[in-house]
Amino acid sequence: MTEVIITYENLYELLRREKYRTELQKMEPLFYKNVIKYLNEKEAILESQSKKDSIFASTELEKTRIQLKNIRKILKEVYEKRESKIIKAALFASRSNMAQDTSMMLPEELAFYKELSSTFSNYKENILIKLLQNQLPSIKLPEQKDLKTPDKTDTLAIKVIQDIPEFVGPDMETYGPFETGEIIHITAKIAEMLLNSKQAENETTQEN
Structure with a gap:
């Protein structure tokens, strides 16, 4: 399988497409692996620049820091945009009983979609359908666990x-x-x- 070279520009373009198009955009199957390689390369460049002592090196170091920070922001946005689309697809599949196009999902996303679809359908079947049949919901509620309040002094x-x-x-x-x-x-x-x-x-x- 041909390796796709990740760049800042194509990550930004991917985010732009995910933002302005309603359907999931095509991503290479090895996208996550290639992104990790790209981030590691940027980290190595940052480490190398931090060891140099010159005005030019200092300027380049700051540029790399900013770019690395922006790359992570882009990745977070891409993930959240795709996450939202997958949730909507799973919800629609549950409500309509119609199969959705999953061809643009990465393997991890497809697993997420299937789990969500199953959960939505299960709750629909055991709450709404039961209710329409004059029956009480039959969902087994999980035991409530005490949530630990985040300790700011931790x-x-x-x-x-x-x-x-x-x-x-x-x-x-x-x-x-x-x-x-x-x-x-x-x-x-x-x-x-x-x-x-x-x-x-x-x-x-x-x-x-």
Whole structure:
């Protein structure tokens, strides 16, 4: 299978098409794999630029940081646009009992679509249809679990042991840049990521 080269421009074009067209747009089967490769290449460029000491290197470093941040924003938007279209398709399939065109879905998206369609149909059958037949809904409700309230103080104090450029975390928040020797208080999830990558070390067990 031919590898498709990912660029900032074609990611932006993909987002534009997803935004302004109602149907899902074609994506290569290896899209996720190619995107990960592209992100890793950008991260490597960023790391290389951060080790150079010149005005030109500093300018290029900032450009790469901004582009990497924008790339992640584009990917998030593309995902959410496609997610919305898939949800609508699954809902329509449940309501109309008509098969939907799934040819433009990636394997992971198709699994998502099938699970949603099954869930929508199950609830329709066991609530609406039962009700129209003068019967009580027969859905077995899951046990309610106490939701843990996010603790804003759930942070760790860590010491930075190598310069860390600005980056976007899994929560799509921007962190850094951090300098070697700096003590930072940061969410446990991000702290664990930096500790595992050997960019920081524990300062305390947990912030009180």
